[in-house]
Amino acid sequence: YDKESNSIQYSTVAHFPPVRLLPNADRKRILVTGGAGFVGSHLVDRLMLLGHEVTVLDNFFTGSRTTVSHWVGHPNFGLVRHDVVEPFMIEVDQIYHLACPASPPHYQYNPVKTVKTSFMGTLNMLGLAKRTKARFLITSTSEVYGDPEEHPQREEYWGHVNCIGPRACYDEGKRVAETLTYGYMRQDNVEVRVARIFNTFGPRMNPYDGRVVSNFIIQALKGEDMTVYGDGKQTRSFQYIHDLVDGLILLMNGPETRPVNIGSSDEFTIIDFAEAVRDIVEEVQKEEGNSLAKRVGIIHKDMPVDDPQRRRAETTRAKETLKWAPQWTVRQGIYEMTKYYSAQIRSGAL
Numbered sequence: 001y002d003k004e005s006n007s008i009q010y011s012t013v014a015h016f017p018p019v020r021l022l023p024n025a026d027r028k029r030i031l032v033t034g035g036a037g038f039v040g041s042h043l044v045d046r047l048m049l050l051g052h053e054v055t056v057l058d059n060f061f062t063g064s065r066t067t068v069s070h071w072v073g074h075p076n077f078g079l080v081r082h083d084v085v086e087p088f089m090i091e092v093d094q095i096y097h098l099a100c101p102a103s104p105p106h107y108q109y110n111p112v113k114t115v116k117t118s119f120m121g122t123l124n125m126l127g128l129a130k131r132t133k134a135r136f137l138i139t140s141t142s143e144v145y146g147d148p149e150e151h152p153q154r155e156e157y158w159g160h161v162n163c164i165g166p167r168a169c170y171d172e173g174k175r176v177a178e179t180l181t182y183g184y185m186r187q188d189n190v191e192v193r194v195a196r197i198f199n200t201f202g203p204r205m206n207p208y209d210g211r212v213v214s215n216f217i218i219q220a221l222k223g224e225d226m227t228v229y230g231d232g233k234q235t236r237s238f239q240y241i242h243d244l245v246d247g248l249i250l251l252m253n254g255p256e257t258r259p260v261n262i263g264s265s266d267e268f269t270i271i272d273f274a275e276a277v278r279d280i281v282e283e284v285q286k287e288e289g290n291s292l293a294k295r296v297g298i299i300h301k302d303m304p305v306d307d308p309q310r311r312r313a314e315t316t317r318a319k320e321t322l323k324w325a326p327q328w329t330v331r332q333g334i335y336e337m338t339k340y341y342s343a344q345i346r347s348g349a350l
């Protein structure tokens with residue numbers, strides 16, 4: 001910010017979006033593990049535009065180079081192919097530790113590797129935070145509450161997780177990652193932040209990663225039946241990616257060290273959600289002049305084992321301590337994401 005001209009200063013490098021010009025004291029060296037994934041790539045965009053130096057560390061298991069390729073070559077940006085299960089050395093001020101597959105088919109594909117990523121990956125990144133005195137933020141999950149017996153879920157709730165079921169590699173992995181995080185805080189005075197993220201959606205979500213929002217939109221756009229698992233009475237609350245990124249950055253830079261839920265409180269049954277998505281996709285198709293001859297159907301498939309019955313974020317803590325509140329409605333978000341996938345389908349990328 002330049003006082004004389006009363007304006008924000010930007011630095012421009014040919015072919016890249018202008019990024020904010022920060023005084024050295026405010027410019028942070030930031031590591032984003034899992035930065036080539038869905039959430040990571042949006043976080044990287046925001047941190048870059050804010051003028052920080054960003055290094056992405058990713059093994060490209062579920063992420064891809066293309067999500068961040070628009071920054072490759074920028075002097076403030078670095079991309080390293082690395083698996084967090086192995087130690088890693090770098091000098092940084094902040095670490096956003098996201099590396100971990102997040103969709104059920106992906107994290108169940110190799111459950112042992114998922115647990116290793118959560119345990120050893122988080123241990124290594126905490127070791128790095130301890131050595132460099134960097135502040136460490138982990139993206140934990142509403143899955144630490146399991147199939148909850150308390151509704152909506154407050155941060156004080158200890159959860160209800162089946163430790164031997166097919167989801168355990170992810171749920172228990174994140175639970176032990178939180179345990180490690182608070183261990184390093186108590187033992188080694190590492191500055192830690194814990195975000196418990198609820199279902200999040202938006203552009204760049206891997207269209208075939210099996211999560212409900214991407215499945216429904218792609219199915220409806222392609223005129224295929226939408227697949228509701230079980231009777232569809234189970235519930236979720238969905239937040240749009242930009243709201244999550246706001247929350248993560250506020251949490252990292254604020255004083256709250258306890259876990260903070262970041263998610264929507266707008267709860268849908270999955271069957272109602274399917275109908276809402278179908279309506280929005282039809283609206284987009286009409287606008288784009290390629291309406292389908294008939295409505296897509298909604299069919300039912302088997303309910304996955306241990307699928308949580310109800311989930312809604314209780315977000316009083318985020319509102320009070322971060323002054324955070326979602327700005328996007330589910331409708332606006334689904335509309336944006338549908339336009340994004342529709343353009344990809346038209347370009348032949350999907």
Ligand code: NAD
Pocket residue numbers: 033034035036037038039040057058059060061062063064082083084085097098099100101102103117121139140141142196197198199200201206
């Ligand atoms: P994603 O699968 O798109 O991204 C995960 C990224 O981590 C990918 O780029 C992947 O290649 C990378 N990765 C995985 N294992 C790795 C390893 N061993 N070493 C290095 N990189 C590795 O998932 P996402 O939705 O972007 O989720 C990001 C984080 O947010 C995860 O920690 C996830 O648990 C958490 N989260 C997401 C949601 C959601 O709804 N999207 C909800 C709760 C929590």
Ligand code: UDP
Pocket residue numbers: 086087088089090123124125126127128129130131
């Ligand atoms: N570590 C890392 N990068 C660093 C510092 C540590 O990857 O810059 C790893 C280290 O290899 C170890 C883990 O983090 O596996 C935990 O480190 P810590 O120093 O806490 O434990 P120790 O090395 O004493 O077991």
Ligand code: UDP
Pocket residue numbers: 103104199210211212213215216227228229230234236270303304307308
């Ligand atoms: N689901 C569904 N059809 C799909 C994919 C998922 O009905 O094609 C259901 C799933 O059973 C769950 C909810 O939608 O109840 C959310 O699933 P997702 O995998 O997106 O996230 P999570 O279960 O981790 O919340």
